[in-house]
Amino acid sequence: MPELKIKDLRASVEDKEILKGVNLTVRGGEMHALMGPNGAGKSTLGNVLIGHPNYKITGGSIVLDGIDLTNKTPEERARAGLFLAFQSPVAVVGVKLSTFLRTAYRQTHPEDKVSLTEFYDRMKVHMKKVGLDESFMSRSVNDGFSGGERKRFEILQMVMLRPKIIVLDEIDSGLDVDALKLVADEIRDYHSDDVGFLIITHYQRILKNIEPQFVHVLKDGRIAVDGDNNLSLRIEEEGYDWIKN
C-alpha cells in the first residue's frame, strides 16, 4: 500500500515563504480533501509536490514509499508514482496527445511492453469515459482545448499513467455538472487500496460527488484544521473565517 508523507514542508516563491510547515500523510485507499481560502498555498503545495522549479523547498521532506523525493526532479517523482493534475494545464503546440501519453507511459512503466494498438485501445475506452472524443488523439496537447477539455485530459492522463498517489488541483473548475459527474466517476473507479488521493479544492461542490474520508484546511501556509467530510459542509455554510491559524 503506497504512502506519501509530507513532513514540515516549507517552500517559497521568489523568496516569499508560502508553505510554513505542512504535515500530511496520504495512503493507498484514502481520499483526502485539502481546502482553504484563496492564497492559503493550496496550489503551491501541488506545484511543490511535483517539483516545479519555480518553487523552492526551504525545509521539511516529501517521502513516497520510503523514497525521499524532496530534492528529486519532476520526472523522478512521476516515475516514483506521483501525479499532479494541474490547475491550468499548459498547451504544447505540435505535440500529439496520443504520442505524448504513449511516451509518458513508457517512461513511467518501462517494464510494460504493451503494444501501441493495445495502448491506444485502452486510451479510447477511457476517453469515452471522461467524455473526450477520439479525434482528440491526434490533436496537440491542450492546444485550443476549453477549460473543461483540459481537465478531462488531466483525468485521462491519470488513469492511463496509473500513478499511486494523485494530487488533483482544482479539478472541478471549468467543468459543468455533467462533466463533473463523469470525472468524479472516473476518479472513484480508479480509486483502490493501491491508490491514494489528495483533492485540492476551493469549493465543496466536487466533494459531494467524491466523498473524502479526510478533510484538511490549509490557512496561511499551514494545516489549520483536520476533520471528516462534515468539515467541508461547515465550510460551505460558514466560509473560512472561523478557522484560527
Next chain:
Amino acid sequence: MEVEYSKDAEMEKLLEDLKNSNVKKEDWEFHDNYKPVYSTGIGLNRKVVEEISEIKKEPDWMRRFRLKALEIFDSKPVPTWGPDLSGIDWENTNYYNRPDEVNSTKWEDVPDEIKDTFNKLGVPEMEQKYLAGSVAQYDSEGVYHSLKKVWEDKGVVFMDLDSALREHPDLVKDYFCKAVPATDNKFAALNGAVWSGGSFLYVPKGVQIDMPLQTYFRMNGEATGQFEHTIVVADEGSKVHYIEGCTAPRYDRNSLHSAIVEIYAKKNAHARYTSVQNWSKSVYNMPTKRAWVDENAKMEWVGGSLGSKVTMLYPSSYLRGPYATTHNLNVSLAGPGTVKDTGAKALHLAPHTSSRIIAKSISIEDGKAIYRGLLRMNKGAEHSKSHVQCDALLINDNSTSFTYPHDEIYEPTATFGHEATVGRIGTDELTYLRSRGLSEDEASSMIVLGFLDDVMKEIPMEFAVEMNRLIKLEMGKLGAVG
C-alpha cells in the same frame, strides 16, 4: 485511424532513436588527408579563372562568361545590409581544388580515402535505399554519379554540371545563368567566375520520377571555397524531387560556400527541391537559389539550414505563368555563435499565381535567426495570393530572432497575409511534460519537434531524423535547457 497508428509508430521509433543515438560532431566534422591532384592555390584573379577553364577544357563561351563574371564580382562591394561578412578571407581562400582525374559511375573507381568519407556519411547506403540517382561532389569536382537505367532510358539526364557541359553542351547553354545572371549579386558573380561541379538534372516532357535524386556535397580542404552550380529542368508536365545534402569538417580558418541553384519548372511541371545543409561552423554559406515557374507549374522549396557560421539564403520563385504556385518551407537552426539570415522571395508576375511560405527558426544560446522575405505582386498579377508564416522558437534568454518582411504590391486584386510568432521553451511547458515522466531532454526535444511539426511532415523521414539528431545535438551540449 490505422494510418494514424503507423505514423505514431514511426514517431515512437524516432524518439527512441533520438534517445539512443549518440551523435557526435566527429560524425561529419572529421577530415581526411586526401591531397588534391590540382589546386589553383590561394587568391583570385584572371589567371586563376583562366586556369580553371583550361583544366576543364571548356568551350570558349564559358571561358568568356567566367571572365566577365569576375569583372562583375570585382566591381560589386561586399553586401553590408545583412550579417557581418568580414570573416571571409577573400585573399587566402583556395578557389579551386581538384580531388582527382576520375569522375566515375562506379563507387569502386573513387579513390579510397574519398570513398571512405562518403561511406562514413552514409551516401552509398542512401543511394541504394531510396534514390533514383546520385551525384557525389568532393571539394570542387564531382567524383561519382549514377542514374537508374529506367530513367536514363526515358531521357533523364543527371550528372555533375561539368560532365553535362561536355556531353550536352547545347542543353546546358540554354539554361546556364538564365534565372540567376552573374549580375544578380556579388556571390552569384563569384560563382559565375569560379564555378565548378554542381548537378545538372533534366527531366523530359511528361516524365514523372517517383524516387528522389540526390547530390551530396562534401568540402574537405581548409580555407577552401566550394562553388557548385546546379541546374534542374523539369520540362512540361514532368515531376521530379531533387535533394541536396552538404557537410564539411570544422577548421579554424573559414571556408566559403557560394553556390547557384537554378530551377526551371515548365508548364504543368512539378518540381521539388529539398536541401539539408549541415556545414561546419567555419563555413560562410552564401548561395543564390531561384526558380522560374511557368503556367500551372508547381515549385516546392524545402530547406533545413542547420550548420554554418553565417548563412544568407532566400530561395526565390518567379511565378511567370498563370496559375503557377510555389511553396517554401524552411527550418533554420541558429546554434551558438551562428547567424541564420534566411527567408524566401515570391514574385508574382502573372494572374492567379499563389505562394505560401512557412519559415521556422530555432535560436540556441546567442544564435541569431533572421527572417528576410520579399513578396512582390506585379500589376497584372490579378487574383494572385500569398501567405507568409514565420515562427521563431528561442531556447535561451540570450537567443534572438528578427523578422524583416518586405512587400511590394502593385496589383489591387491580389491578396496576401503575414503571420509571425515568437515562442520560448517555457518552464511551465517543460515542467508539465516532465511531471508525466519525460526527462528534461526528452521534454525539450518533444517541444522542438512539436514546433517543427508542420514542416517535418513535408520532408523525407530520413532527413527528418537527421534534422532531429542535429537539433538534439546542439541542444544537448548546453546541459540544462530553459
